[in-house]
Amino acid sequence: MRQEETVDVLQASGHPRTMKIGSSFSHFAKNKWLYLFLIPGISYLIIFKYIPMFGIVIAFKDFSIVRGIWDSSWVGLENFQYLFQSSNFYKVLRNSLLLSFYQILFGFPAPILLALMLNEIRNLIFKRVSQTILYLPHFISWVVLAGMVINFLSPSTGPVNYMIKEMGYDPVSFLLKPEYFRTILVSAEVWKSAGWGTIIYLAAMTGIDPTLYESAKMDGATRMQQVRYITLPGIATTITVLLVLQMGHILDNGFEQVFLLYNPSTYDVADVFETYTYRIGLIDGRMAFAAAVGLFKAVVGLVMVLLANRIARFFGKQLW
Known part of the structure; x- marks a missing residue:
């Protein structure tokens, strides 16, 4: 039986496979312009995210710029062995984890608190001016901000x-004292990013049904009770998603x-x-070792995202 006849028979009999294919084509034709808008984003991911993943092989080679990626000799896990045996590795790992921990501990709740406070402001002019002032530090580059801190x-x-x-x-040279560095860095990071982070939470708050607040007021709930029992549960999903995503950058502290x-x-x-x-990679020219470090960070980030997602799903109902 020819393919056309087979399709006709399946269509006549209402075969699920044919119905599914037909519905998929009709859905695509109906939303073709929406899919068209996906092309730039998908192209960006393919060109700048997926294609460069082939460079991972550098971490397993004795990479030479002259010989290129494919002609460089394989060394297996030698770069990773050197990384884990290096005396600097555990110091760098400790510093990265501590800075990330402090940024999550102090930086993650900051935009949530700011969004809650902004959401309670009833004067629209004052609210908009406050939002603008809080957003401004996000547009200051780290070069300028570092100069301001210095x-x-x-x-x-x-x-x-x-x-x-x-x-x-006596005056204190704060930037020359190791005990002050983490506090200065985390404080600058929170000041720079907290205002911008409120955008997502304020957008999530707009999706909360206003009748919930009206019912709570009729029942005699205070402002704090409304925040605790309505606003926070209403943005709990957003908080969880952003926390899971931030856990994937647990070893990304920012270079600048x-x-x-x-x-x-x-x-x-x-x-x-x-x-x-x-x-190690640029100044000393050890590109393969730098690639091994980057691959290690990526694997740790993936594990942390999966672990955080599992924990969030397990404790989500109990927490909220």
Whole structure:
């Protein structure tokens, strides 16, 4: 039997496979313009995310720029063995985990709290002005922000040390003291990104049914009770998704902010995988070792996303 006859027989008999194919084509034809808008995003992912994944093989080779990726000799897991046996590895891993932990502990709740406070403002003009002021730091580059931090904490001209000297104490070189570095970096990160992060949570709050608040008011609920029992559960899904995504970047501390603020006196607490890879891969020219470090970070990020997603699904109903 020919293929055309087979299709006609299946259509006449209402075969599920033929009905499914037909419905898929009709759905695609109906929403063709929506699928057309997906092309730029899909192209970006393929070109800049998936195609470069073939470069992972560099981590398993003695890579040479002259010989190229495919002609370089295989070394297997030698780069990973050197990474795990390096004395700097555990120091860099500790610094990366600590900075990420502090950023999650202080940085993740900050936009949630700001969004809750902005959502309670009833004066629209004041609310919009406040939102604009909170968003502005996001558009300041880390180069400019690092210069602001350096000038602000300068032992000679900085306003912080000016106040310290006015109180009768000696000026403090904050950026040269390892015990202050993490606090300075995390504080700058929170100040820069907290306002921008409120956009997502404010958008999620607009999806909460207003009648829930009206019913709560009729029952005598206070503002804090409305936030606790209506607003927070209403954005719980958004909070969970963003937390899971952030766990995937547990070893990503950002290169610019660390590189612009650290110095040899703070290497022991400031050196993270980005700066470590920069020195080993670009300055020392060991591209294969840098690729091994990047692959290690990617694997850890994938494991953390899967683990965080499993925990969020397990405890989601109990928490909210």
